[in-house]
Amino acid sequence: MSDTLTRVADHKAHVAGLVGAMPVVESPVADCLGLVLAEDLVATVPLPPFDNSAMDGYAVRAADLASVPVRLPVVEDIPAGRAASAPLAAGTAHRIMTGAPVPVGADAVVQVEWTDGGTAVVRVDRPVVAGQNVRRMADDVAVGTTVLRAGVALGPAQLGLAAALGFGSLPVRRRPRVLVLSTGSELVGPGVPLEPGQIYESNGVMLAAAVREAGGEAELLRFVPDDVERFHAAIAPRLASVDLLLTSGGVSAGAYEVVKDAFTGRGVEFTKVAMQPGGPQGAGRYQGVAVATLPGNPVSAQVSFEVFVRPALRAAMGFSRVERPTAAARLSAPITSPAGRTQFRRGAYDPASGRVVTPVGGPGSHLLSALAVSNCLIEVPEEVTELAAGTEVAVRLLHGE
């Protein structure tokens, strides 16, 4: 048995290299939230597509309102979605609604509040200048404009713009497909009373959610017992359709390390990384498929996901920034950390109250409830073993992109 530890950065690079860039696919615009645009998006129609009214009111010639009040016959009614049948003649008005095309011959819209609201004849009480309340064709986007660059992350506003320009689908890097598999003969599902030695399975639920939060697709396989044959039987039919196999449990030094037993000598390397939690790790390629094997302790599994797997998935999706945002914060309480290991302590960070971070729970990697009330990881470098209250530390924010 060797005590040589793998550096966090080295294991991270190993995992990152396993999941290649996802292929580019055409995806319906409505399904593209959180994906990365793979090619520049160039407008093929102008936005707005035609001159239209910014107000409910009357399309007029500004010159006809030189002296107000003035009465103008209302010749047409133009709701949104329809064009006027004839140009506007001098000395007349068309009733017009917001978004409706401004008729040829009109150069302004007077809002209904400045009139008596007449439908046959309208009395206009205030003048307008030419161009008033008219939204010009291409005011927002001209044909041929590159509106979104390849590499941009698609959020609601970007999808809205693409839809407004008439795009039904967009070229994006597809979501990585991840098979999440939790191992352990002690694991059971909800709704059954626990027999001695059993626990409710939680890593699978947590890791599948983490995959989805990262933008991936997760298929969840829970309750795979510590039995190598059953482990292989569980993954065999699914391997061909996934980009990453993500397991939890069965990788440390015990007698029933199913994941280690199933993969040792078969393309997956097992190691101990210089971090806490998340020491025992494995990564490699099995039958051509990327594999990351996370330790079973719940906090270890989740922290390892954050440190190693999430950045790899984000990179595969084409994001240029794959790391969570970090912040500088002051510790509200002292913490200790094992020598020679980067420690990721769970913390509650409050930017509003003087950028203070409060360590939550202890270092134990079974303390799931502390993880559930934390919003950041406090990163304590390898060489540091003690940090006093008030020390400035780097925190990794768990809810940002």
Ligand SMILES: Nc1nc2c(c(=O)[nH]1)N[C@H]1C(S)=C(S)[C@@H](COP(=O)(O)OP(=O)(O)OC[C@H]3O[C@@H](n4cnc5c(N)ncnc54)[C@H](O)[C@@H]3O)O[C@H]1N2
């Ligand atoms: N002799 C040594 N023992 C251990 C070492 C070591 O270096 N030498 N490392 C410890 C560390 S650190 C960790 S982390 C764990 C990792 O163990 P495994 O990956 O083999 O995980 P298991 O033994 O299967 O489980 C550990 C722990 O987590 C619970 N667990 C597992 N899966 C789930 C799940 N899906 N949902 C909820 N809880 C789960 C399991 O019941 C155990 O309590 O090894 C240490 N031991």
Ligand code: MOO
């Ligand atoms: O490294 Mo283990 O992940 O400390 O509990």
Ligand SMILES: [Mg+2]
């Ligand atoms: Mg074990």
